[in-house]
Amino acid sequence: MADTHASKVNETSRSAVGRDGVLDIAARLFREQGYGSVSLRKIADAAGIKAGSIYYHFGSKDEIVAAILDAGIQAVHDRMRQAVSAQPAGASAEAVLRAAIEAHLRALLDVSDYSSANVRIFGQVPQSVRDANLPTRRAYEAEWDSLLARLRDKGALKPDVDIRRLRLMLIGALNATLEWFDPKRGSASALSQSYADVFLHGILDDTGG
Amino acid sequence: MADTHASKVNETSRSAVGRDGVLDIAARLFREQGYGSVSLRKIADAAGIKAGSIYYHFGSKDEIVAAILDAGIQAVHDRMRQAVSAQPAGASAEAVLRAAIEAHLRALLDVSDYSSANVRIFGQVPQSVRDANLPTRRAYEAEWDSLLARLRDKGALKPDVDIRRLRLMLIGALNATLEWFDPKRGSASALSQSYADVFLHGILDDTGG
DNA sequence: TCATGTGCCTAACAGTCGTTAGTTAGGTGT
């Protein structure tokens, strides 16, 4: 149904960044510099256009950042859900948790400027933008809670664990990695194994009884 | 030697916030709203003075935030070191680590606006301010590294552990608590026990062999 | 060929930012 006019938009305009290109660039800048330090003129400069032109694609700065926040969570959520459901039916609790942890961490560190931007700037954006992002956030949190509750009901977790608190500790720890992780010093996937080792088995050496 | 003029400054001026008062208020605002959202005029308003008057006490906004960052780390460092050295000589590795974790977390959540402000705004301040804070930071990190290395050499930790990475994971996890902890839902000291349980022993239930 | 829509541009708006200069009220020491 699209072959009658072949390509609607290709390299017709000189820069051809477009709405999605602006969003990509904004996400990268927000991740690198934080919310307050990134002005519309900085975004426009990086995109090769003028500040006013952004308003052809977006109604306000808040609209840009809101779109980035939602897309960021969506990206992690999709990868985490897919990693978990890709596990075989009889997979151990340990294997499932390792898959979920790796999916979350790699989404932040390897894959998506949107996801990392979300973690870094969520606490800096205006309240109204945070509120708009909350439903998407809650859905991802519920995914984790249901996974953890499933494992607890199977008897795989220590029985007195508080699911909500455990999720907050786990995701908080993984997200904090953004503040210090240097890809030159190690891979995200190796790091996710370290996190899984610590969270699943602890750091004390109990072999001596 | 001070009794000749009794009190040098008490309630002579109407507000009497002074340099330390301005710093206290700035730390609280930075912790609550982030670096970019807090202008000198906001700080001045909260202190009951005018924006220009801040320049009597400080040379620039950077100087204010730098002072807060340093004081913030100093406060956690002092409490952590004191909690560890207050342990008896034959204390177990578990007891020492629990004390250090609780000291760090309580400094953030219970005690000091400076410490929590440091964690929240460090990633938002200008590079030069970050650089100025680095020596203080490194000293605190070295304190943790030496504690962890001591325990590892005693054979208390799993032998293949990477001290630096472990420290980053641990402190990162504790600091992330600031993003979600609600004192109405639980105490910092109870939360620190949860962190210690998870980090020291893991969340998997291995009792079944 | 002509109207339409797209994607960008220029220029400017009012507001806020960190910062500076000059001034002033009140306490203190001589």
Added chain:
DNA sequence: ACACCTAACTAACGACTGTTAGGCACATGA
């Protein structure tokens, strides 16, 4: 009484902010 210090004040500077209005080049469809 006089000079001095402290801790504030007022008023303004240039730079930067998000945002808006109006115009211009180009591509497409009729």
